[in-house]
Amino acid sequence: MGAKKDIIDITVELGGIKNLDDANKMIENKMDAANLSKINKIQNPNIRMKIANAISFCEPDSVFIATGSEEDRQFVRDLSLQKGEESVLPMDEHTIHYDLKEEQGRIIDRTFYIYDEGEEVSSLALKKDRAEVIEDVRDKMTGIMRGKVMMVGFYMRGPVGAPAANPAVEISSSTYVLHSADILYRNVYAAIDQEVEKLGHFYTNIHSEGLNRPEDLPNARVFMDRKHLTTYSFNCTYAGNTLLMKKGNHRFSVDRSVYKNMGEQLAEHMFITGIEGPGGRITFMAGAAPSGCGKTTTAMAGDHFIGDDLAQMWIADDGSIRSINPEVGIFGIVEDVNWEGDPMLMECLRNLGTEVIWSNVLIDENGAPQWVGNGENPSASSGVNFQGPWEAGMKDENGKEIPMSHPNSRCTLSNSALGNYSDKNEDPAGVETRIFTYSGRDADTMPPVWVAKEPGQGVVIGACIVSAATATEVGATGVRRQPWANAPFIPGSLGDYMESQFQFFGSDKIAPGKEPILSGLNYFLTQEARGGTSKKLLGEKKDVKAWMAWLERRAHSDVEAIDTPIGYLPKYADLKDLFQTKINKAYPEDLYVKQFSLYIDNIVARIDLQVEAYGKEKNIPQTLFEVLQNQRQGLMDLKEKYGSVVTPQQLEES
Secondary structure (H helix, E strand, C coil): CCCCCCCCCHHHHHHCCCCHHHHHHHHHHHCCHHHHHHHCCCCCHHHHHHHHHHHHHHCCCEEEEECCCHHHHHHHHHHHHHHCCCEECCCCCEEEECCCCCCCCECHHHEEEEECCCCCCCCCCCEEEHHHHHHHHHHHHCCCCCCCEEEEEEEEECCCCCCCCEEEEEEECCHHHHHHHHHHCEECHHHHHHHHHHHCCCEEEEEECCCCCHHHHHHCEEEEECCCCEEEEECCCCHHHHCCCCHHHHHHHHHHHHHCCCCCEEEECEEEEEEECHHHCEEEEEEECCCCCCHHHHHHCCCEEEECCCEEEEECCCCCEEEECCCCEEEEECCCCCCCCCHHHHHHHHCCCCCEEEECCEEECCCCEECCCCCCCCCCCEEEECCEEEECCCECCCCCECCCCCCCCEEEEEHHHCCCECHHHHCCCCEEEEEEEECCCCCCCCCCEEECCCHHHHHHHHHCCEEECCCCECCCCCEEECHHHCHHHCCCCHHHHHHHHHHHHCCCCCCCCCCCEEEEECCCCECHHHCCCCCCECCCHHHHHHHHHHHHHHHCCCCCEEEECCEEEECHHHHHHHHHHHHCCCCCHHHHHHHHCEEHHHHHHHHHHHHHHHHCCCCCCHHHHHHHHHHHHHHHHHHHHHCCEECHHHHHHC
16 A cells, blocks of 8 residues: 555645755754754655654654664653653663553544545444545644654664565654654664665654643544555554554554565564474464463563564565564563563563563552562552552442553563573564464363464464453453454455465465464463363463474474364373473373363354354455365264264364
8 A cells, every 4th residue: 555646645735845845944944953963864855754744733842853872762761751751660770651541552443544435444443534634633733742842763663674674754742652662663763764765665653642631532543544654643642552663553564465465475463482392493483362362471481582562474585484573672561470471571570670661550659560460479559550549449430449550551671681582583584484373362162272274274263363352452342353363453354364364374485394384372261161160261371381382393293183173183192291391280181171172062153253254344265264164064063973062082083
């Protein structure tokens, strides 16, 4: 979805600057000598035009150019404390940021794609006509930076030189946004011109928090212009709505993979991590899960951490699938992060030496961050959290107890601080990726791990993720379909996106011996769903290391599997050994039977849900329905023979 000259660029329309000479004059008039010297090293005319027009309609008092130097990074940190967007904590290099209590997640009800006549927009997204958006942005963003400093940074979403990386310009009046950007992304001020020239595009992000008042939140908006690769965000502060290099630019990358590079590239909501196998072998895997569903925990369960949220991938000349992380940091949910399940992350959060921006957690009377599920004793009894002063047992206006920390509380830190960090994160060649997983909060249906028999079935696993809603989206409740855990970030039709998945994973460019396995992963099964009375997990969070280790061996054909209608399941003996060697834990056979028995009625209901939902979509590839119908028939045959619950032993017999 590239820019079209006959479609209005809102930045230019509102800024009114239409030639480079006028753009240069605006830049000269608004910057002091130091910042003018910095911006003049960037000569790309389109970048200069974007910045000049943003200055023109946002009307900041001054403009700061962030080059990524330590001096510039410190300027942003200091200004953030001065403005009050962050506050210092006793631990060195730790700060706390609070969003408005009413804005603790992505404002999906106020997030829109800018729509042009005849354009396909995902049925799961909101859209608004370009003419209407122009007036909305004109009304709410004109002069929004008066009295403020406009900060401009130049970043790469991926290592410099990677074929699937994307340059981006971040423009904001929020120091929290720029401080976060400097931790989460690669500042490539010195290389931005050459990268834009080589790749032929860049993303632009324009944001202002405005006056940052609760009464302004109804007027908060996030707009995404697919034609001009520009996002607009205003009257909001939560990073998922404001740090638009993250999910805003991810949407543009998804668009480009579908419509510019179909069958050759993918842009996914996936972690990337490496698993050590026999003989010192390292196998990299990428995995999709909706935000708040354990993606960071799973990523860190690997031995060689690359990233926990986003992945860009392509088929390389040698026939391998290669993956890069657009980011160099973590914007991670902290609820239930603890020493048992997340020792690498806890080491960074609790010990000296790591720069951390905390958001929306409790700061106790000693100045220490506290959060629900940290497993530390004694728990805090008072402090300040996302809604103000807090004491244990406090209730809100509806009589509901206020938790110690918001479920979407976050920590922002650099990947390189982690003990299992891999420096391959900076390799422009990416990492060869042999395993892909898809998961969600599935309490009662699918087993902990299963592998597709062929690429098409694997694509269908991703298409059929179902998950309980999490706190990452304001107002989201219940159990929902979450295709590929990427649907909120797919701008075009789900049919086009699905076709790109089938083409990519079924490509004849993938070399023999380098084919990936595609799999489902689910460690949210509950005891209640398998005959117990508790809603607790049927297992532990750390068990995921055993599931991942089995996938690593399966990718190299080191273990056999049980053939079932939904795919291949692990055998008990292999898992028993991996539980012992990987997490030093016994794995009783009765637990295996509970976890890997197929509950036919639940799975068939899940299939029927998908068939009905996708049947309402346009242009869905027929392959999806064929795969699901074959699975359904196979499951019904099993039910006729064994009943509604089929054990692993019966599956082997069949």
